[in-house]
Amino acid sequence: MMPQRWTDVSPSTTASDPHSHSDKSAPADLNGRKGNLISLPAIAPQPQESSSDRPTVVPLKPSASAKARSRSGSVDQEEKEGVGADFRGHNLRLANLSRANFRKADLSTADLYSANLRESNLREAILIQADLTEADLSLADLRQARLVKANLPYAILYTASLCDVDFQEAICHHADLREVDLNAANLQQADFTAANLSYADCGRCDISQAQLTQVNLREAVLRHVKGENAILHQATLIRADLSNTGFRYADLTQAHLQQAIFSHADLTEARLTDANLSEATFYSSCLRRADLNRVQAMATTFSRADLQEAQFQHAQLPSANFYNANLSKAVLSQANLGAAIFCGTDLRGANLRGANLQGANLRDADLRGADLRQARLNDTNLQEANTEGAILD
Numbered sequence: 001m002m003p004q005r006w007t008d009v010s011p012s013t014t015a016s017d018p019h020s021h022s023d024k025s026a027p028a029d030l031n032g033r034k035g036n037l038i039s040l041p042a043i044a045p046q047p048q049e050s051s052s053d054r055p056t057v058v059p060l061k062p063s064a065s066a067k068a069r070s071r072s073g074s075v076d077q078e079e080k081e082g083v084g085a086d087f088r089g090h091n092l093r094l095a096n097l098s099r100a101n102f103r104k105a106d107l108s109t110a111d112l113y114s115a116n117l118r119e120s121n122l123r124e125a126i127l128i129q130a131d132l133t134e135a136d137l138s139l140a141d142l143r144q145a146r147l148v149k150a151n152l153p154y155a156i157l158y159t160a161s162l163c164d165v166d167f168q169e170a171i172c173h174h175a176d177l178r179e180v181d182l183n184a185a186n187l188q189q190a191d192f193t194a195a196n197l198s199y200a201d202c203g204r205c206d207i208s209q210a211q212l213t214q215v216n217l218r219e220a221v222l223r224h225v226k227g228e229n230a231i232l233h234q235a236t237l238i239r240a241d242l243s244n245t246g247f248r249y250a251d252l253t254q255a256h257l258q259q260a261i262f263s264h265a266d267l268t269e270a271r272l273t274d275a276n277l278s279e280a281t282f283y284s285s286c287l288r289r290a291d292l293n294r295v296q297a298m299a300t301t302f303s304r305a306d307l308q309e310a311q312f313q314h315a316q317l318p319s320a321n322f323y324n325a326n327l328s329k330a331v332l333s334q335a336n337l338g339a340a341i342f343c344g345t346d347l348r349g350a351n352l353r354g355a356n357l358q359g360a361n362l363r364d365a366d367l368r369g370a371d372l373r374q375a376r377l378n379d380t381n382l383q384e385a386n387t388e389g390a391i392l393d
Helices: 064-071
Strands: none
Touching: none
């Protein structure tokens, strides 16, 4: 057995009236007069402590299987530690449950408002529709826990372990999830508006249709994430790693993506209007029909990217690298492409009307049928470029 890190929360029958019944909807008497009580961590006495400041102790009825095994003298170690205990609907508001062992416990619909669950063991626990508003879950182990439709606004989960957690449709706005481990977690349709996930490891997460407006994912790892139709409006993803991600139809409007890595990502028809992509990398990514109008993309890398029919109107792309990219039928009208690299780029049928191509390198580019009317071509390198059928002034 692993070293005891958590406080046992096993059901313990008192010697009081055997016919008494505990009320699981309200806290038990702190003097232990009736009911089956949960053993909570020791708390140093405070002078003149009011009853409202005391930690909550909640009655618990042992499961039928536990009672049966108790009568037969075969209660196993897991039952002694409270593993799999039933806390459904319990009132644990403001409770001090630091380091408590709730492994596999059922806390569905429990009221854990502002509860202290620091370093607690909630592995495989069921917290469906539980209220964890403003709860402190720092350093807690929630691996494989179920938090479907749970409420966690303003909750603190700093450095918590959240691998394989099911957050589907959970409400986590303004939650603190810095440096958490969210590998393979399910965040489908969850609301993480303005949550802080900076430096988090979100590899292989599913954030499809999730609400992530103004979320902070600075330097987070999001490799192989599924994000179809996710909303990341005004999100911060500076220096985040989004390699091999799927963000088809995602909303990344006004997002901060400076120095982010989107190598081999799928952003088909994604919306990145007014986003800042400066120095980001989209190597070999798919941005077909993506909306990149008015983006700030200074020195951004689009090498070998599929940008067919992408929209770059009025975009700022000085020194951007489109080496061997596919920009056929893309719209780059009025874009600033000064000193950009288009070597070997497919620009067939592209709209470059009024674009600034001063100092750009289009060596060996395919410009057949491209619209270059009113484009500024001073010092532009068109050596070996194919301009057959291109429209010029």
